[in-house]
Amino acid sequence: MTTAIIFILLTLLLLTGMPISIALGMTVLTVLFTLTHVPIEAVAMKLFTGIEKFEIMAIPFFILAGNFLTHGGVARRLIRLATALVGHLHGGLGIASVMACALFAAISGSSPATVAAIGTIMLPAMQKAGFPLRFGVGTIATAGALGILIPPSIVMVMYAVSTNTSVGVLFMAGILPGIVLAFMLAMTTWYQAWKNHYPRQPRASLREIWTAFRQSIWGLSLIFIVLGGIYSGAFTPTEAAAVSAVYAFVVAVYVYRDLPLRDVPRVLLASANMSAMLLYIITNAMLFSFLLTHENIPQEMAQWMLQQGLSPASFLLIVNLILLLAGDFMEPSSIVLIMAPILFPIAKELGVDPIHFGILITVNMEVGMVTPPVGLNLYVISGLVERGLTEVTIATIPWMITMLFFLAFITYWPPLSLWLPRALGMMP
Numbered sequence: 001m002t003t004a005i006i007f008i009l010l011t012l013l014l015l016t017g018m019p020i021s022i023a024l025g026m027t028v029l030t031v032l033f034t035l036t037h038v039p040i041e042a043v044a045m046k047l048f049t050g051i052e053k054f055e056i057m058a059i060p061f062f063i064l065a066g067n068f069l070t071h072g073g074v075a076r077r078l079i080r081l082a083t084a085l086v087g088h089l090h091g092g093l094g095i096a097s098v099m100a101c102a103l104f105a106a107i108s109g110s111s112p113a114t115v116a117a118i119g120t121i122m123l124p125a126m127q128k129a130g131f132p133l134r135f136g137v138g139t140i141a142t143a144g145a146l147g148i149l150i151p152p153s154i155v156m157v158m159y160a161v162s163t164n165t166s167v168g169v170l171f172m173a174g175i176l177p178g179i180v181l182a183f184m185l186a187m188t189t190w191y192q193a194w195k196n197h198y199p200r201q202p203r204a205s206l207r208e209i210w211t212a213f214r215q216s217i218w219g220l221s222l223i224f225i226v227l228g229g230i231y232s233g234a235f236t237p238t239e240a241a242a243v244s245a246v247y248a249f250v251v252a253v254y255v256y257r258d259l260p261l262r263d264v265p266r267v268l269l270a271s272a273n274m275s276a277m278l279l280y281i282i283t284n285a286m287l288f289s290f291l292l293t294h295e296n297i298p299q300e301m302a303q304w305m306l307q308q309g310l311s312p313a314s315f316l317l318i319v320n321l322i323l324l325l326a327g328d329f330m331e332p333s334s335i336v337l338i339m340a341p342i343l344f345p346i347a348k349e350l351g352v353d354p355i356h357f358g359i360l361i362t363v364n365m366e367v368g369m370v371t372p373p374v375g376l377n378l379y380v381i382s383g384l385v386e387r388g389l390t391e392v393t394i395a396t397i398p399w400m401i402t403m404l405f406f407l408a409f410i411t412y413w414p415p416l417s418l419w420l421p422r423a424l425g426m427m428p
Contacts, residue, residue: 091193327368
């Protein structure tokens with residue numbers, strides 16, 4: 001009975017248009033103070049201990065690093081390198097956009113930031129070169145979602161915090177799937193361009209490729225600093241986030257000099273606003289998780305599913321359907337913080353590897369970034385091209401189908417996400 005009340009109340013509050021963080025908090029407080037006998041001191045303590053975890057500090061640092069890189073000219077140099085390497089292929093500028101999104105994702109950790117940074121430059125360039133607007137929109141909106149999968153990833157940090165899973169292992173597990181998905185999106189881009197006879201760019205000379213690489217080396221180095229530092233044990237993922245923020249500041253302000261010192265306070269304020277919003281969601285989501293645990297809801301759901309004789313394959317299919325549906329109406333951070341504490345115990349009981357399960361959830365969140373009505377990437381690119389949400393959504397369909405194929409592939413072939421961490425000795 002209590003379980004039904006919790007989810008009905010949460011759904012009703014969300015339907016009113018209330019922000020997810022406030023809806024979570026209102027649901028928890030209403031149920032705790034009317035249907036349970038939990039001391040108010042325990043609720044207050046949970047509010048503070050919910051964000052006391054050291055790993056959560058990685059989130060504001062990665063946001064800050066991403067903002068410095070977005071405003072610091074790194075995206076423009078990565079685009080130049082990608083175009084020099086693959087611009088001569090069918091749909092070369094589109095493939096270069098996918099490649100640039102993958103590279104920028106590996107240093108920013110944010111999907112909307114990737115779409116904004118790459119789209120601002122590449123969409124006008126593609127239109128000028130003779131590509132239809134829908135081609136550029138579909139390419140960048142979907143490739144921008146790589147910011148969630150390719151580490152560092154804020155969504156992975158959220159999952160790790162919710163399930164007490166290693167952030168470092170999750171980061172390593174996301175590298176190979178991220179590369180595979182980027183390749184599949186690039187092949188979809190190539191096929192669309194080849195089928196429709198879109199224009200090709202002249203082949204870049206070795207000198208042009210070298211110049212583009214040399215100019216982008218400072219941005220590319222951040223990938224090796226973060227991942228190399230984590231794997232070598234030089235610092236933890238949280239410390240890596242702090243290092244990346246400082247490094248991004250130095251590169252943007254003193255190396256590339258595209259971000260004047262007078263604009264730094266504006267970047268700091270924007271990062272603080274986003275961090276505060278996410279931390280408020282985390283706090284209320286942790287309180288919601290506390291309520292679920294107090295009422296034994298995850299354990300009861302796990303027991304019920306086991307009694308139905310549900311196989312791991314069937315369970316993962318159900319998880320995908322639930323998360324894809326949730327992705328239509330909620331943003332990724334909220335989904336992970338609400339769903340992970342519920343689904344994780346069931347996955348564990350059924351023998352699903354926690355790291356593989358985390359990557360599966362992350363890929364679902366990628367798909368959610370480009371599905372209406374709450375796909376953040378769609379809103380970002382809709383604002384860039386000044387087109388309606390319906391038109392933008394239709395443009396992404398070929399790439400969306402590719403992402404769904406990839407989701408099915410990674411769901412039922414765990415080695416894709418587990419091979420690299422095992423090869424590096426990070427997990428048995």
